[in-house]
Amino acid sequence: MIDILRDYGLLLLVGQFPNGPVGGLALTLFLAVSGLLLSFPLAIVMGVARTSPIKAVQYPATAVVYAVRGLPVLMLIFWAYFIVPMVVGHSISGITTLIVALVVYELAFMGEVVKAGIVAVPKGQVEAARSLGMTYFATMRKVILPQALVNMIPSILNQLINLIKNTSLGYIISVGELTYSAYQINAQLLTRPFQVYLILAITYFVLCWALGLAVSRLEKKLNQARCTPDVPPPLQRLVSKEATT
Amino acid sequence: MITFDNVDKFYGGYQALNQINETVKQGEVVVVCGPSGSGKSTLIRTVNRLEPISKGRVMVNGEDVHNPKTDVNSLRSRIGFVFQSFNLFPHLSVMRNLELAPMTVAKVSQSEARERAMELLVKVGLAHKADAYPPQLSGGQQQRVAIARTLAMRPPVMLFDEPTSALDPEMVGEVLAVMKQLALDGMTMMCVTHEMGFAKEVADRILFMDAGAIVERAAPDQFFANPQHPRARKFIAEVRRP
Numbered sequence: 001m002i003d004i005l006r007d008y009g010l011l012l013l014v015g016q017f018p019n020g021p022v023g024g025l026a027l028t029l030f031l032a033v034s035g036l037l038l039s040f041p042l043a044i045v046m047g048v049a050r051t052s053p054i055k056a057v058q059y060p061a062t063a064v065v066y067a068v069r070g071l072p073v074l075m076l077i078f079w080a081y082f083i084v085p086m087v088v089g090h091s092i093s094g095i096t097t098l099i100v101a102l103v104v105y106e107l108a109f110m111g112e113v114v115k116a117g118i119v120a121v122p123k124g125q126v127e128a129a130r131s132l133g134m135t136y137f138a139t140m141r142k143v144i145l146p147q148a149l150v151n152m153i154p155s156i157l158n159q160l161i162n163l164i165k166n167t168s169l170g171y172i173i174s175v176g177e178l179t180y181s182a183y184q185i186n187a188q189l190l191t192r193p194f195q196v197y198l199i200l201a202i203t204y205f206v207l208c209w210a211l212g213l214a215v216s217r218l219e220k221k222l223n224q225a226r227c228t229p230d231v232p233p234p235l236q237r238l239v240s241k242e243a244t245t
Numbered sequence: 246m247i248t249f250d251n252v253d254k255f256y257g258g259y260q261a262l263n264q265i266n267e268t269v270k271q272g273e274v275v276v277v278c279g280p281s282g283s284g285k286s287t288l289i290r291t292v293n294r295l296e297p298i299s300k301g302r303v304m305v306n307g308e309d310v311h312n313p314k315t316d317v318n319s320l321r322s323r324i325g326f327v328f329q330s331f332n333l334f335p336h337l338s339v340m341r342n343l344e345l346a347p348m349t350v351a352k353v354s355q356s357e358a359r360e361r362a363m364e365l366l367v368k369v370g371l372a373h374k375a376d377a378y379p380p381q382l383s384g385g386q387q388q389r390v391a392i393a394r395t396l397a398m399r400p401p402v403m404l405f406d407e408p409t410s411a412l413d414p415e416m417v418g419e420v421l422a423v424m425k426q427l428a429l430d431g432m433t434m435m436c437v438t439h440e441m442g443f444a445k446e447v448a449d450r451i452l453f454m455d456a457g458a459i460v461e462r463a464a465p466d467q468f469f470a471n472p473q474h475p476r477a478r479k480f481i482a483e484v485r486r487p
Contacts, residue, residue: 128332128391131293132346132398133322142345146336 023176032163039106047114068108094175117148252301263457279454325400333379365393385416405436
């Protein structure tokens with residue numbers, strides 16, 4: 001196994017780079033993080049729409065969530081693969097295809113995370129803000145979302161774990177991410193699939209496990225901030241720093 | 246200043262407010278009391294449209310509160326509301342709690358908002374807590390900040406919905422003192438409260454509610470000495486019991 005790592009470690013880490021496009025673990029992380037960052041603002045819109053008192057806003061958002069939740073990610077990738085070129089009028093790269101599919105997938109799931117975060121903020125907060133004369137949107141932006149987002153951080157990291165694993169489906173449309181790299185290595189070695197795919201599994205596991213650890217730590221910290229009011233709440237300060245300056 | 250005109254409110258088949266007719270004059274301090282479930286909180290919440298009504302009209306300063314054409318945000322900015330559970334914004338410092346509405350609603354500059362906030366914090370005796378966060382304060386302090394936050398919009402009328410009910414007994418006094426000072430300054434106030442000492446001392450008038458209706462209205466000394474309605478008599482007897 002060590003020899004595989006020695007000969008092909010670089011391919012697993014960065015793909016063909018610098019002699020070709022970036023791939024491997026680097027591409028996997030790029031796909032997951034950009035999927036998260038691109039879907040985040042959309043997820044906020046989605047979450048706000050899902051809790052909207054206006055039915056004409058709430059129903060379409062709910063329909064999108066239900067539709068996406070009911071489809072496998074692989075199906076979304078196929079749809080993106082065939083439909084996005086039809087919509088934009090020219091062919092697109094596999095990476096773009098995969099990101100589009102992941103963003104659609106995440107905007108439904110993370111939209112639900114945002115919705116849960118909004119709903120968890122006590123009703124008194126809305127009443128207080130509205131009774132001061134603040135509009136619905138000002139209340140959302142200044143009072144509800146800042147509180148909801150802090151509570152959502154662990155769930156967002158969970159979604160990142162999900163995304164990292166889902167990028168492996170890029171293999172099916174030949175995006176050169178980690179799984180695809182492993183597939184290439186296996187195709188060259190031919191006789192050692194067990195070792196190659198064990199390395200692949202360990203890589204995914206370590207990455208997701210480390211993130212999972214971060215999630216539990218954050219949850220603990222957040223709970224501490226909630227339960228011990230005497231200690232200045234660090235995450236609340238973090239959020240309000242932007243508000244005070 | 247506040248007028249209720251034949252106000253009814255139903256929750257499904259349950260009548261929460263029954264034929265409310267009442268006027269609160271400018272500068273008047275009116276205390277609303279009554280047994281729990283009698284509709285006190287519902288009544289006060291209809292004044293700034295936190296609670297819709299089923300029939301009738303509520304007027305504040307000549308504006309029809311429940312008319313869909315009324316700019317409810319502008320109206321609410323001119324009606325102070327203090328909650329039982331304070332509802333301070335826990336992610337913002339005390340100072341930011343006080344600055345937020347003046348800056349976002351009244352479009353006051355940050356420096357002026359800060360000045361206003363500081364003035365009010367001095368008034369409620371919490372200037373030294375300007376940079377603290379609400380969870381770090383005691384209940385009494387939180388409620389005083391909440392009152393200051395409401396005052397930062399300079400409303401001509403203030404509504405209090407059981408402002409001391411969620412407090413430890415030893416913290417009730419500090420909040421009542423702030424309310425009393427407000428009353429002395431000539432603020433128009435409508436208070437739902439069980440603090441009969443406050444009612445006796447500060448109120449101009451007491452409204453007693455039962456089953457969604459105002460069944461007795463009287464000056465405090467009259468109300469406590471000689472309640473007319475049988476339900477009010479029972480209530481006073483209960484309150485007096487040591």
